[in-house]
Amino acid sequence: MPTPRLIIIGLDCMEPSLVFEQWRADLPNLSRLIAQGSYGRLESSIPAITVPAWSCMMTGRDPGELGIYGFRNRRDRDYHSMAISDGRAVKFPRLWDWLGDAGWTVAALSVPGSSPPYPVNGSLVSCFLTPSTEVPFTHPPALADQIKAWMPDFILDVPNFRSDEKARILDNLYRLCDQRFTLAAKLIDRDQPDFLMLVDMGVDRLHHAFWKPMDPRHPQYEADSPLPALSTTTTCMLIGGWENCSKTVTTIPPCWSSPTTVPSP
Numbered sequence: 001m002p003t004p005r006l007i008i009i010g011l012d013c014m015e016p017s018l019v020f021e022q023w024r025a026d027l028p029n030l031s032r033l034i035a036q037g038s039y040g041r042l043e044s045s046i047p048a049i050t051v052p053a054w055s056c057m058m059t060g061r062d063p064g065e066l067g068i069y070g071f072r073n074r075r076d077r078d079y080h081s082m083a084i085s086d087g088r089a090v091k092f093p094r095l096w097d098w099l100g101d102a103g104w105t106v107a108a109l110s111v112p113g114s115s116p117p118y119p120v121n122g123s124l125v126s127c128f129l130t131p132s133t134e135v136p137f138t139h140p141p142a143l144a145d146q147i148k149a150w151m152p153d154f155i156l157d158v159p160n161f162r163s164d165e166k167a168r169i170l171d172n173l174y175r176l177c178d179q180r181f182t183l184a185a186k187l188i189d190r191d192q193p194d195f196l197m198l199v200d201m202g203v204d205r206l207h208h209a210f211w212k213p214m215d216p217r218h219p220q221y222e223a224d225s226p227l228p229a230l231s232t233t234t235t236c237m238l239i240g241g242w243e244n245c246s247k248t249v250t251t252i253p254p255c256w257s258s259p260t261t262v263p264s265p
Helices: 016-022 028-036 050-059 095-101 142-150 166-191 202-214 231-249
Strands: 006-011 072-074 082-084 106-109 122-125 195-200
Touching: 050 095, 095 106, 095 122, 095 195, 106 166, 122 142, 122 166, 142 166, 166 195, 166 202
Parallel strands: 006 195, 106 122, 106 195
Antiparallel strands: 072 082
16 A cells, blocks of 8 residues: 555544543553554643634644634624634635645545535545535545445434434444545555545544443433443443544554654644
């Protein structure tokens, strides 16, 4: 398989104290990456949430410079006029734009803040803010047909991840994660990009679904949750989801030969 010059793999909402301390022994694939490379805590944006954190990281701008503070922003100075902060709210070039201008071919996959898709020097698959695969979600547009040919059940996010359908949510987030890394491997093989970045949202969706019944410190912890065995079972689900995600990281062979960064804003 061809080797990109730089790979960035984002694992949204992967909590540092669990990765580096509490659950490290249960995450052999991430532990292997840590042991063979360098690691440390990165300071996130303020507020430290998906939007605007990834756009801050990719542009080098803080939320004040971007004018983005969360999923919903004011359209103007009226307190009652709100809009979703999608990619059109980001007015600065992102890392892959700078690299593309420098002649690198790029592949940016599901990075929050990249919907709707826009032209890059290579490929772009938009993020979870995309309503469905029935609207444009790739650049070039023809890439969408290729993705559907590779994965007819391709999903952009875990549907209804705040519901009580825990088994279905777990199945969907495994599928979401597996599809992202399968797509990355196929694009590396087909397009041989110089730079590849993907963000997997599975860990974030896992936390939305399972953190409350797992952690007694959660302000909405439910001691009488219908989930069996409460914290034991849900902790196993969380660790299992994390390890599935970290395992898929290692399915991209260039991760072991290219400079690779695995952040979690």
